[in-house]
Amino acid sequence: MAGVRNSEEIDINGASDDVFSPKPPESTEECQESCTFEAPDDSEVQERKLAGETQLPSTNDTAQNEINEELDDSKEYNTEEFENAEMLAKNPDDDEDLYMYEENANYEEEVQQVEHEECDDNREDRSRTSNASQLARNLKKRSIKWNSHLRSMSVQVSDSSLIEKAKTLAPLFSSGKHKGQAGRIGVFGGSIEFTGAPYFSSITALKVGADLSYVFTIKDAAVVIKSYSPELMVLPFLDDPDAINKIKPWLDRLHVALLGPGMGRADSTKQTFEAIICLCRSKNKPLIIDADGLFFVAQNPDILKDYPAPVILTPNKAEFARIVGDSNLEGPKVERAKPFLEKTGPSVTIFCKDAEDEIITLGNTIKLTGGGSGRRCGGQGDMLGGAMSTFLTWALEKNLPPAVACFAASKLTRDCNAQGFVKHGRSLVVTDMIQEIHSVFQENFELK
Ligand SMILES: NC(=O)C1=CN([C@@H]2O[C@H](COP(=O)(O)OP(=O)(O)OC[C@H]3O[C@@H](n4cnc5c(N)ncnc54)[C@H](O)[C@@H]3O)[C@@H](O)[C@H]2O)[C@@H](O)CC1
Numbered sequence: 001m002a003g004v005r006n007s008e009e010i011d012i013n014g015a016s017d018d019v020f021s022p023k024p025p026e027s028t029e030e031c032q033e034s035c036t037f038e039a040p041d042d043s044e045v046q047e048r049k050l051a052g053e054t055q056l057p058s059t060n061d062t063a064q065n066e067i068n069e070e071l072d073d074s075k076e077y078n079t080e081e082f083e084n085a086e087m088l089a090k091n092p093d094d095d096e097d098l099y100m101y102e103e104n105a106n107y108e109e110e111v112q113q114v115e116h117e118e119c120d121d122n123r124e125d126r127s128r129t130s131n132a133s134q135l136a137r138n139l140k141k142r143s144i145k146w147n148s149h150l151r152s153m154s155v156q157v158s159d160s161s162l163i164e165k166a167k168t169l170a171p172l173f174s175s176g177k178h179k180g181q182a183g184r185i186g187v188f189g190g191s192i193e194f195t196g197a198p199y200f201s202s203i204t205a206l207k208v209g210a211d212l213s214y215v216f217t218i219k220d221a222a223v224v225i226k227s228y229s230p231e232l233m234v235l236p237f238l239d240d241p242d243a244i245n246k247i248k249p250w251l252d253r254l255h256v257a258l259l260g261p262g263m264g265r266a267d268s269t270k271q272t273f274e275a276i277i278c279l280c281r282s283k284n285k286p287l288i289i290d291a292d293g294l295f296f297v298a299q300n301p302d303i304l305k306d307y308p309a310p311v312i313l314t315p316n317k318a319e320f321a322r323i324v325g326d327s328n329l330e331g332p333k334v335e336r337a338k339p340f341l342e343k344t345g346p347s348v349t350i351f352c353k354d355a356e357d358e359i360i361t362l363g364n365t366i367k368l369t370g371g372g373s374g375r376r377c378g379g380q381g382d383m384l385g386g387a388m389s390t391f392l393t394w395a396l397e398k399n400l401p402p403a404v405a406c407f408a409a410s411k412l413t414r415d416c417n418a419q420g421f422v423k424h425g426r427s428l429v430v431t432d433m434i435q436e437i438h439s440v441f442q443e444n445f446e447l448k
């Protein structure tokens, strides 16, 4: 694949001193031997089924029977919710009746509470039984439709070889490894206006499995970002008059630099951005460029010309139009990207974010669809960039192409969105999606 270089050329470890030099990565062969990729297990469904076996004590009381019926119904819905993704895809027209579901987590909790109270008290206090019955009915009324947004929960990719390769990405756990070997990610971004974006990226990089995550930001944003998470190392260098010299020693430690989330578009920021790219170039540092970083690249694509390590650009639809320099939001992206990619050279991969994600290299495109929910909360692209940073670190260590990291990040983001939507519906925010990373990762990328 274009833009893929071997690990010696990439200098993926990037460390100039021994303290930060990771040991050589395990060979891909070794890893593949120990990796098996199994279909997601249905333990959650089983757990819910088991929970559903608990019945209230039988009673002749009508209200009590009503409650039992309500509770039985709710258990059915809660179990169905996890079983029906495939059915949705197969029978898209059936969704109206079939996919009414309860706001399951809260519903189940509240009903179980009622169940408890009823078991204890129903012989003594019939009026509470009827209150509980009303509560169960009210809860059911709050049911929302699981509509066509979730018809397909499975991500489809036009190059299925990526699926197998993505399964081999995660490094093995080993007590012999030291902190940093699973990834040291640097996120360069943040501004007075946007402190959330670099946070979402860097916390996601950590939660996907990087060992260390640094945020390089401006002074006034640094304290704010630190306050979001003690896990992140936040360095207030971006608006320092001596920014590049301050950044330099830290850059040596990074496996991948993600540039742009929430960075802002001020001219002074553009200068710093370009100076960072020059510095990264001198150190063969793999790059991911997102958001405002793409705004700057659009103004000066030559900054990436013949870049000596892999670069992934992650534009959304609007940003894509900006970097390829056309105002047309439609048309085959692989064609529209061609002049830009010819100019920059083979190191650059474009991952275009949209309902259909596309991994574009010169003359080639791989498309990803499915997953997600129709709920499009801000920060989802930042999350994707953070995940991609960690996946790219691992891909390069294993000599896998950047496309594998793109696929993995897209799959993870889309599944986190779909899974989060089941719990939070319209209230889903990117923080909720980040909470889903562990279980989505376990299902799709963990060595089994
Ligand atoms: N909590 C935060 O701090 C967040 C900060 N963000 C930052 O906000 C800044 C501006 O980002 P924007 O994404 O708004 O700027 P863009 O210039 O990327 O987007 C401009 C417009 O394009 C539209 N657009 C995006 N995808 C589209 C699609 N598929 N089809 C049609 N239109 C589409 C958007 O609605 C938006 O109005 C960046 O620095 C970004 O990192 C965002 O990442 C969101 C979260």
Ligand SMILES: Nc1ncnc2c1ncn2[C@@H]1O[C@H](COP(=O)(O)OP(=O)(O)OP(=O)(O)O)[C@@H](O)[C@H]1O
Pocket: 291, 315, 316, 317, 352, 353, 354, 355, 356, 357, 370, 371, 372, 373, 374, 376, 377, 378, 379, 380, 381, 382, 383, 384, 410, 413, 414
């Ligand atoms: N319509 C959609 N259906 C399914 N998934 C989607 C859809 N749109 C976006 N996504 C997923 O979300 C990812 C991020 O896309 P998005 O358009 O939110 O990026 P962004 O504009 O950079 O986000 P932000 O700036 O808010 O962080 C995409 O790569 C894709 O995986």
